[in-house]
Amino acid sequence: MEQNVDLFLSYLSVERGLAANTLEAYGRDLVRYVDFLEKEGVRTADSVTPPMVLRFLARLKEGGLSARSRARSLVSVRMFHKFLLSEGISSLNPTSQVEAPRSLQSLPHTLSPREVERLLAAPAGDEPLALRDRAMLEILYATGLRVSELVGLTLGDLHLQVGYLMTLGKRSKQRIVPLGETAIAELRRYLSLGRPFLDKEEKSPFVFLNRFGKGLTRQGFWKIIKRRALEAGITKNIMPHTLRHSFATHLLENGADLRSVQTMLGHADISTTQIYTHVTRERIKKIHEQFHPRG
Template sequence: MEKYLEDFIYHLAMERGLAENTLVSYRTDLTGYILFCRKQGLASLAEADRDTVLSYLYKLQMDGRSPATISRQLAALRSFYRYTVREGRLQADPTGELDSPKSPQKLPRVLTVEEVDLLLGQPEISESTGIRDKAMLEVLYATGIRVSELVSLNLEQAHIKNGFIRCFGKGGKERLVPLGDVAARFLQEYLARGRSKLIRPEGAQALFVNQHGRRLTRQGFWKIIKKYARKAMITKEITPHTLRHSFATHLLENGADIRSVQEMLGHADISTTQIYTHLTRNKLKEIYNRSHPRA
């Protein structure tokens, strides 16, 4: 990360001829971002994604930084990522979808408990792909793991009898996450009568495989969850992280402590987890305004 930063600063100085004070500002802003990534357990810029950038900007907001400062930080990140992608060192720019400095203030979109039940009830479990989809959705909501972690799971990482899964998050950090009885039951059913019909030699290690018997991809899962959201007539925008956000929010709404949620989500910094407490506070306000006679 530091090498990319030095090359970028050199580019700004030599090719764009920026003033020394401007270079110092860029270096300071981007060094703060790199330190944040390190604390998140990221070993390289390639591991950072849109949520990483949003979490960093949200942290700046929680630290009391002004909107102007956050806007400047986002502008620096955009320039840095565009340069790095243009030089062929990264394939994607995680700031590309951030339309304005106000974007970091947007809270994660979550489903209600009723919407989750509706979504998870859509797969046709009599079919091999249906029981696979049901197991994946149940595991994702029961554990809150990232979609990338879900599709990376190998067979030996699911400890169904003991009620947990072992996954590797950003930076290769290992964690154990409780599975829950419902998810464990459907995962067991998938292994018994779904995976055996789908598996091919090239996908032998993968827990979840596609209809060709190879490891399911993140993009493949996104298509699956979009399909079931349409089937359930859920009008909210669904992303690969929707069930992860819903998992965290529902736990906090029902009294889970934030440190436990942080550990289950695999967040290195609790400031990343604290965004969900803001969601629960908003819900409490809604309940109060709806229920109190003098609200």
């Protein structure tokens, strides 16, 4: 099993290009896992069973490991067994039937509808960068795109006449995403009045550009949304996916069905989308506590 761990870590380093600190975290999780399996008398990957994985998680909890660390350990173990299966080293994946306890799932950070309005209004004026930022924020809230999907948009992905765009999501899955009228209007203003000043050489295929005419990065967008949140007076910790989370939560709060939200977000599994139902329930509880006489 130790040799298999070495193979897996080598794969993550060479094929996936993960950072050194990330590899160290995976390594720590899997050394702990292999030590546990050896005490269980396991010598091969095919000997691992789902109950063993559950006992491992229980042992971590007994050892005082935090919920976040236990969740990360489970991710490491899942990836490890998926790798062994894909490489033909193992014929089964014992983690496929093991679900993460609800307590291990952290609720996504969201903005209230009023906070979203303030954020979207923050890039005021007709300067090229203001037009760009306003269009980006409007599109994120209108579509629920991942930030990586937003900065990766090309001019050929836009179909504004019919009101949608194409995006390439995780695992290179392409999906059609509808745009609202406001987002389309702001995008048209940016394309006609802002983008030409940024793409002076008319060479970039990307929709959203930095001041040097290059495509924006995820890190670049993170700095933008942080700055615009400060301008809007929002004190919450804004993350790159905050508008994506807000998009999904507000849709569900206003009556959208879970399957439709799953399709718009590009989730392969509806269980991933279900986390947003917990967010809406938490909000309802807070409203009850705040306004009910005996809350």
